Amino acid sequence: MTDAREPIRVGVLGARGRMGLEVCKAVDAADDMELVAMIGGGDWLFNAADAGAQVLVDFTKPDVVMDNVHWAVDQGINMVVGTTGFTEKRLERVRGWLSHKPGVGVIVAPNFGIGAILMMQFAARAARYFESAEIIELHHPRKLDAPSGTAGHTARLIAAARAEAGRGPVPDATSEELPGARGADIDGVRVHAVRSAGLIAHQEVLFGTQGETLTIRHDSLDRSSFMPGVLLAVRAVVDRPGLTVGIDDLLD
Numbered sequence: 001m002t003d004a005r006e007p008i009r010v011g012v013l014g015a016r017g018r019m020g021l022e023v024c025k026a027v028d029a030a031d032d033m034e035l036v037a038m039i040g041g042g043d044w045l046f047n048a049a050d051a052g053a054q055v056l057v058d059f060t061k062p063d064v065v066m067d068n069v070h071w072a073v074d075q076g077i078n079m080v081v082g083t084t085g086f087t088e089k090r091l092e093r094v095r096g097w098l099s100h101k102p103g104v105g106v107i108v109a110p111n112f113g114i115g116a117i118l119m120m121q122f123a124a125r126a127a128r129y130f131e132s133a134e135i136i137e138l139h140h141p142r143k144l145d146a147p148s149g150t151a152g153h154t155a156r157l158i159a160a161a162r163a164e165a166g167r168g169p170v171p172d173a174t175s176e177e178l179p180g181a182r183g184a185d186i187d188g189v190r191v192h193a194v195r196s197a198g199l200i201a202h203q204e205v206l207f208g209t210q211g212e213t214l215t216i217r218h219d220s221l222d223r224s225s226f227m228p229g230v231l232l233a234v235r236a237v238v239d240r241p242g243l244t245v246g247i248d249d250l251l252d
């Protein structure tokens, strides 16, 4: 257990990136946290251990995040991970590393925004009632990956809810004249990725059935929207060994 009077010592990986900078500001402003390490690409990870970090927050890139998590777990340092790219196979590998370090916690969340979390929950709830479901994610043009982690997670939630309700494939008689015209297929749910200047992070989930549609939309208008969720996860992870996926359980 962490002494509640001692600030949590936090290091940030990807500290010079768009999200990393915002996390450094938020941690610095939190009374119960101390920013002890800011690690960018090319910096030595051991600086974070030398600085006594108890929690590392990772907003780097899908191709480096697994090495970071592996290193941190090996060092016995807890992690809060916002970086995308987490497939079930990757999560299983993290569980494997953690099984050798019973006191260490890792929280991986595809989206730390409260509105985004609710949007995903609402979508999962609606999924069983509609024949059709499609996801449109919209992001800033510097985003490296598509589709977004949030869209992938939402698609899997919808697919699981449909399967549980005994729903078959979504109706779709269209033949694709150009590959990609109907978007990506994630577990039978079509996902469309839009990139445009002026956007930050947005998602619509479109459901349809006889004579009606339901659209659930979330907009992150500023990266500060993710910070309450990130700080919540930092506070939680020091007393939460093992792997936690998403921060839904922490909100209540």
Ligand SMILES: NC(=O)C1=CN([C@@H]2O[C@H](COP(=O)(O)OP(=O)(O)OC[C@H]3O[C@@H](n4cnc5c(N)ncnc54)[C@H](O)[C@@H]3O)[C@@H](O)[C@H]2O)C=CC1
Residues within 6 Å of the ligand: 013, 014, 015, 016, 017, 018, 019, 020, 039, 040, 041, 042, 043, 059, 060, 061, 062, 064, 081, 082, 083, 084, 085, 109, 110, 111, 112, 113, 149, 226
């Ligand atoms: N879970 C969530 O709520 C959110 C997740 N994201 C995800 O976070 C990730 C980062 O997004 P942005 O900040 O927009 O990207 P960015 O490209 O602005 O920042 C990434 C930073 O990581 C650095 N970096 C690369 N390799 C590194 C390494 N080995 N060690 C330390 N730093 C390293 C880069 O130099 C860069 O400064 C993406 O995967 C994005 O999808 C973004 C927003 C919210």
Ligand SMILES: O=C(O)C1=N[C@H](C(=O)O)C[C@H](O)C1
Residues within 6 Å of the ligand: 084, 110, 111, 139, 143, 144, 147, 148, 149, 150, 151, 200, 201, 202
């Ligand atoms: O890169 C981003 O910006 C975002 N990435 C995350 C994702 O891929 O889902 C979360 C949010 O959409 C912003």
